[in-house]
Amino acid sequence: MKTTVKIIAFTLTLILFNCKKQNSNFNYKxxxxxxxxxxxxxxxxxYKEALYxxxxxxxxxxxxxxxxxxxxPTLTYAYNQFIRTVVYSHVPYESVVSKHTxxxxxxxxxxxxxxxxxNTKSHLNYNSPxxxxxxxxxxxxxxxxxxxxLLSVNDLDPKLFGAPLTTKYRNALNDKYLATYIAFDFYYSKLFDIDYSKINFDKPDNKVDFNKTP
Structure with a gap:
């Protein structure tokens, strides 16, 4: 029953935002x-904007x-800590997410x-292009x-695939396909379930140097 309610709520959320057509209401950074x-x-x-x-x-x-x-701050350490937290603990998404994201x-x-x-494991469509x-x-x-x-047996999810990533997190720095998967399944799919009342955008903003070698 609880799963059914979550599916209905998720579907209604998608319909609501599709009706509002919000995809043009932000600037590409x-x-x-x-x-x-x-x-x-x-x-x-x-998708590129989403990853960065x-x-x-x-x-x-x-x-x-x-x-x-x-x-x-380095992106190497960030990936390490983020992936480990996804696999072994709980990410405080309300505190991590920025207004632009x-x-x-x-x-x-x-x-x-x-x-x-x-897909109650993730919300992400594993059959998507x-x-x-x-x-x-x-x-x-x-x-x-x-x-x-994992994909072939319908068993892909962040914690299962995240386990080997805890030792190969550096790969995400040089593999944008892997990094994109992490972004969408470990992060964006989880934003459907956050408590928006807990979000505070008055946080210090560090600039990312994407050209810096770890």
């Missing part, structure tokens, strides 16, 4: 950044090693190919095999 996924898919620019916005968010929240007082998420809701109301594109292009052969094996 990362249009000058390198391409992320190169496949024959719609909304490629929006996600990386900005996790850098700001997880990028600094708090045990080292003078440490500089929330605007991107609202636009992503308009993409009917991305979401699956029946984006996921099919990612499944063919992950660079690391072992991760690619694991990803496709």
């Amino acid at each position: 990362y249009s000058d950044k390198p391409t992320t996924v190169a496949c024959e898919i719609s909304n490629e620019n929006l 916005a996600f990386e900005d968010d996790i850098l700001n929240f997880y990028g600094k090693n708090k045990r080292a007082t003078n440490s500089t 929330l605007d991107v998420f609202k636009a992503l809701k308009d993409d009917n190919t991305l979401w699956d109301a029946e 984006l996921i099919k594109c990612i499944s063919k292009n992950i660079k690391d052969n072992n991760l690619k095999e694991t990803f496709n094996s």
Whole structure:
């Protein structure tokens, strides 16, 4: 019964945002950044924006090693901490998400190919063109095999695939297909379930240096 209620609520949320057509109501901040996924898919620019916005968010929240007082936030450390928190704990998404990323998420809701109301593990549509594109292009052969094996038996979810990523999180820095999967399944799909009343946008904003070598 609880699962049925969640599916209905999720479906109604998608319908509401599709009616509002909000995907043009924000400015693209990362249009000058390198391409992320190169496949024959719609909304490629929006997906690119989504990835860089996600990386900005996790850098700001997880990028600094708090045990080292003078440490500089890095995307390497951010991916490490974010993935470990997804797998072993609970991500405080209300505290991580930025206003721009929330605007991107609202636009992503308009993409009917991305979401699956029946997928109670994630909300992400694992049969979407984006996921099919990612499944063919992950660079690391072992991760690619694991990803496709889980996908083939309908067992893909953030915690299962996240486990091997806890030791291969650095791959996300040089593999935009892998990074895009992480962004969409570990982050954006979870924003459907957050408590919007807990979001506070008055947080310090650290600028991401995407050209910095970890």
